[in-house]
Amino acid sequence: xxxxxxxxxxxxxxxxxxxxxxxxxxxxxxxxxxxxxxxxxxxxxxxxxxxxxxxxxxxxxxxxxxxxxxxxxxxxxxxxxxxxxxxxxxxxxxxxxxxxxxxxxxxxxxxxxxxxxxxxxxx
Amino acid sequence: xxxxxxxxxxxxxxxxxxxxxxxxxxxxxxxxxxxxxxxxxxxxxxxxxxxxxxxxxxxxxxxxxxxxxxxxxxxxxxxxxxxxxxxxxxxxxxxxxxxxxxxxxxxxxxxxxxxxxxxxxxxxxxxxxxxxxxxxxxxxxxxxxxxxxxxxxxxxxxxxxxxxxxxxxxxxxxxxxxxxxx
Ligand SMILES: Nc1nc2c(ncn2[C@@H]2O[C@H](COP(=O)(O)OP(=O)(O)OP(=O)(O)O)[C@@H](O)[C@H]2O)c(=O)[nH]1
Ligand SMILES: [Mg+2]
Numbered sequence: 001x002x003x004x005x006x007x008x009x010x011x012x013x014x015x016x017x018x019x020x021x022x023x024x025x026x027x028x029x030x031x032x033x034x035x036x037x038x039x040x041x042x043x044x045x046x047x048x049x050x051x052x053x054x055x056x057x058x059x060x061x062x063x064x065x066x067x068x069x070x071x072x073x074x075x076x077x078x079x080x081x082x083x084x085x086x087x088x089x090x091x092x093x094x095x096x097x098x099x100x101x102x103x104x105x106x107x108x109x110x111x112x113x114x115x116x117x118x119x120x121x122x123x
Numbered sequence: 124x125x126x127x128x129x130x131x132x133x134x135x136x137x138x139x140x141x142x143x144x145x146x147x148x149x150x151x152x153x154x155x156x157x158x159x160x161x162x163x164x165x166x167x168x169x170x171x172x173x174x175x176x177x178x179x180x181x182x183x184x185x186x187x188x189x190x191x192x193x194x195x196x197x198x199x200x201x202x203x204x205x206x207x208x209x210x211x212x213x214x215x216x217x218x219x220x221x222x223x224x225x226x227x228x229x230x231x232x233x234x235x236x237x238x239x240x241x242x243x244x245x246x247x248x249x250x251x252x253x254x255x256x257x258x259x260x261x262x263x264x265x266x267x268x269x270x271x272x273x274x275x276x277x278x279x280x281x282x283x284x285x286x287x288x289x290x291x292x293x294x295x296x297x298x299x300x301x302x303x304x305x
Contacts, residue, residue, distance in 0.1 A: 030156040032171050032196055050196035054172035057154035065152070091159075 007121050009036040015114040021102035022110075023081070026095045027088065027118065028052050035092060052095045056085050073111075082107070088115055089122045127180070128187045129292065130204050132229060133214035134222045135193030136165050138246040138279030140174045142214065143188045145285045147176025162194070169193070172200055178289070186289065195225075198232065205233050210240040210296040212288060214277065215263070217245040217253040223262040230263065240296040244277035244288050 012025045016038045026037035026045065032053030034045045059074040076083040081100045084107070088094045094115060098107055131139045144151050154172035162169050174190030189204050191197070205211065211233065215226045233241070243263070247253060254262070256274055265271045273295050278284045 029159045030171070031159050031162075031169055032156075032194075033160055046196050047199070050171070050194075051199060053156065054154070054192075054197060054200060057156060057172045061152055061154060 003035065004121055005036055008118065009038075011114060011117045011121065012036055012038050015096075015110065019098075019107065019110045021099040022096060022107070023099055024097040025114075026052065028093050028095065029091060030056070030087075030093055040097065048095065052085055052093050056087060056093050059085070060087075084111065086111060086115060088118050092118070092122055094118065125184050126187055127184060127209045127293070127296075128189060128207055129289065130189045130191065130208040130211040131174070131214065132191040132201065132205070132211060132233065133193065133244075134216070134219075134225050134229065135162050135169060136219075137193065137214035137216050137222075137226075138277075139190040139193065139214055140170055141279035142212075142244075142277070142285050142288075143174045143176040143190045145279060145282045146178055146289065147188060148179060149177045151176040160194075171197065173204060180293070186293070188289075201229070201232060202236065205236050208237060208239055210242075210292050211237070212242045212244050212292055214244045214246050214279065215259065216247040217259055217276075218247045218250045220252075220254060220262065223259065227263050240292065240299045241272040242288065242292040242295055243272055243274045245274065246277055246279050248276045249278065 008027060016022050016025050024039040026039060026048055027035040028049035029035060030053055032050040034049040037045050039045060039048060055074055060071050063069060063071040074085040082098045084096045086094045096111055131142050133139055140153055140155060152175040154170055155168040156171050158169040170190060170192045176188040178186040180186050191201050191204050213230060245259060260271060273291060275288050275291055277288045
């Protein structure tokens, strides 16, 4: 895999700095290793990556087991904000952390846009 | 129906997922994903969240089998799973001595969080280089005088062998707690 990490990381950085109320993002492998990330300080990249992979794998399994079909995203809503996981390609999972103030519609749109860019780079 | 939760833990490749797959009566829930780290040299896939299987045990009891991931980056799953366990088994591949120290660390992690009965399962004993029980126990820190959990040879691929380990664990658990009587 000759990944262009520099480009991937700049897509992530643009997404985080260019979308209101987004606090961080990470691109990780499905087995939970970091590819690239822009995370709030104090958040451990390795741990975030492992948790993303675990959560997506369980979500996908729940989706199929409970007949919800293939999973577009997993959405965690807390009183301090959102965590949104999307499967990017077979080789990458996209995690976004957003503040509670974020507008969900805008967020989803921006995630979709970034996903398209990331997919091109990962292809 | 009384449910007993058994956790199967141990280092990468010890045979946790295989163990559960060998005895589960339901199609197991696995969360194995393609390994992209050094694990890929050993095997194709690795568990990233948990394995889940089920085994009926007498008319009144069901065993729920939970497998943990092996890699330390998933230790939040170790924590979640072990805290709810009624008993657990730690599998160690007896032919990979360089992993014993890691297995010992996993044991300490578990022992800090639970007091429930433990059984040690030595896997891969059929392969060259497999350590004998006494040496392996020493390597895991069970020096003479220190109380030892029961130890067994287990082949995770062999349904009978896995069933024997589970029965031994349930019996050990009954002897220790007297609560679960199938
Ligand atoms: N020869 C031999 N092979 C075994 C034995 N026990 C397990 N195996 C093999 O060892 C491998 C274990 O793979 P898994 O079951 O995925 O291991 P795991 O512990 O779930 O690994 P992670 O989820 O990556 O932590 C499989 O290929 C099994 O067939 C044994 O006693 N003898
Ligand atoms: Mg496994």
